[in-house]
Amino acid sequence: MLSIRNLSARIGDNEVLKGIDLDINAGEVHALMGPNGSGKSTLGKVLAGHPAYEVTGGEVTYDGRNLFELAPDERARAGIFLGFQHPIEVPGVSNASFLRLAYNKKAEAEGRDELDPLEFDDFIQEKISRVKMDSSFLDRSLNEGFSGGEKKRNEILQMCVLEPRLAILDELDSGLDIDALRVLGEVVTGLMTPDRALLVITHFPRILETIRPDRVHVLSAGRIVRTGGMELALELEERGYDWLKAEPAPAGRA
């Protein structure tokens, strides 16, 4: 589904990604871990098309298409979803209207029927109860004044509405208490189907107890330095990241 080859990218003069190789197939859950500043969030933003990042080398294909030929909104309509680490507050745009607009743009692109406000209301009620969010949040401005946890719930609500094929969740766990993390983790897992894939970016293995990864990658200084299974995540919990610098990465591609 997603194939990343020797990807490098920078923001301003700062080279953040220095040759990433990664393959994600349909049906797989991947976790991307690594210390602060290793480039985890950058990878998510580059894949979603953030204009501040410049791709300086390598290639990425999504369903066989060159990802970089697609504008950010085209990527979204093609099924890529980035769950933001820090969701943006947009005063003056109601959450419900925004969700419906996003849903309808995707439905339009896929040749499905768009939903009018009443139909959408039925549709969204089921989703919002799934993420255990109070429906009063629908009438509020998008993310405005939401707590950190409420913003993350709202990201997963958007994911439920858009049902992406490839979801990249950037530090879903930050700002969430343990119960909320479990609830949202279960919702995310429940959205997985054999033709969808997940890339979970996180510092901490806890979220991976609910969203079980098939592969765990460790990013350090812009490169993937280790790849393994869940046992790698647990090893990181025990030992931290420093030992990775001391022990050279094993040969071969991640």
Next chain:
Amino acid sequence: MTAAIENPLLPAVAAQARPAGWEPLRVRAEAALSGQDWPSTRQEAWKYTDLSVLKAMDFAPAIAAAVDIGPLILPEARGSRLVFVNGHFDARRSNTSNLPTGLRLLNLASASGLAHELGDLAGPGPQAQADADPFAALNTARFRDGALVIVPKGMQVEPPLHLLFLSTQEGGQATCSLPRVFVVLERGASATLVEEYQGQGRYLTCAVGEVLVREGARLDHTRIQRESLQAHHFSSLAARLERDARYDCRTIAFGACLSRSTPRVTMSDEGASLVLDGLALLGETQVADTHSFIDHRFPRCTSRQTHKIIADGDALAVFNGVIYVRRDAQGTDAQQQCRGLLLSAQARVDAKPQLEIYADDVKCAHGAAIGQLDPEALFYLQSRGLRLALARNLLTYAFASDLLASIPLPSLKRQLRTTVLARTNAENLEALP
């Protein structure tokens, strides 16, 4: 010095059409104008207001023309509407069939018998302004008609009152109208007023509004300037608030190649509260200038002012807002904010918020922020599948939405939203709140 401002083609008013009680005021304004030239951009207050096009204009006598007001009718105000065309009262298009008994909503020329009641209005506010602003003086010297609203003591007026001023050009020539609006809310009364300016072609509107909100009364006033893009629009507003009065006034400006709005509100007793908001949505080479003055003369009054500007193309917007807190106005609570949104590299907003405080126990704040659409917010919306153009429109609309949301008439709110969306080249965003 040429007496250009007394352009002889401006409508001369037959003496019998003027309320007799106003004669001294008119004579004074005429004298103030005599020999006065047009303001020049060398004067600080007119720095951005280039009148050269206006100066070169020849005005045809404005005649009553046939216009279609269909799309402008507000269902809520179907029976509480006055219409003026090129400054002339249009009885046929007006409709006052749904007014509570005792409320007066009529054209000034037919109300000269009420001149004694209006005497009160000729207070220092309007006159001071007339002296300072030649366009206000021009109106005072030459106005022939306008609207009069008097809400008697304690009356809570249910239907909103709609004043519609329409202009057209006459053949190939520009026209000029000088409407005057008087609004009085007697003690404890309350009402909702919509004052709207629209037109086609080249013309000059030079309007003066005077508002008196008496003790404990409440007025919600929406002023809409949707003049043609070839029009010049000057509008002065002088409002006086008595004890515990409440005045909510919002001015929404979309039109005119050059517009200037000069609201001046005086707190003339304790405990009054004011909301004085503005929204200007400009493109092409439009210029919109707002000079406001809020005069806190008495203790414990509150004022809130939010002025928002959306500027695209080569547009220029000016906000110069003074909050003046006099020595006796202890306990004043005043906040002023100007926010500008620039949609193009050439658009400009000049903001000059000013606090002048002479009392020591006050709570005052002001600020100005001018910027572009937030790129992070644009990316966020795009990452959810909204095209860049749609994301821009949505954020632009959102910038204006709180002000539009405060309009108490649902039909007008819808109408203005549509206008904003059309001006931001929006796709179909009808479903927005």
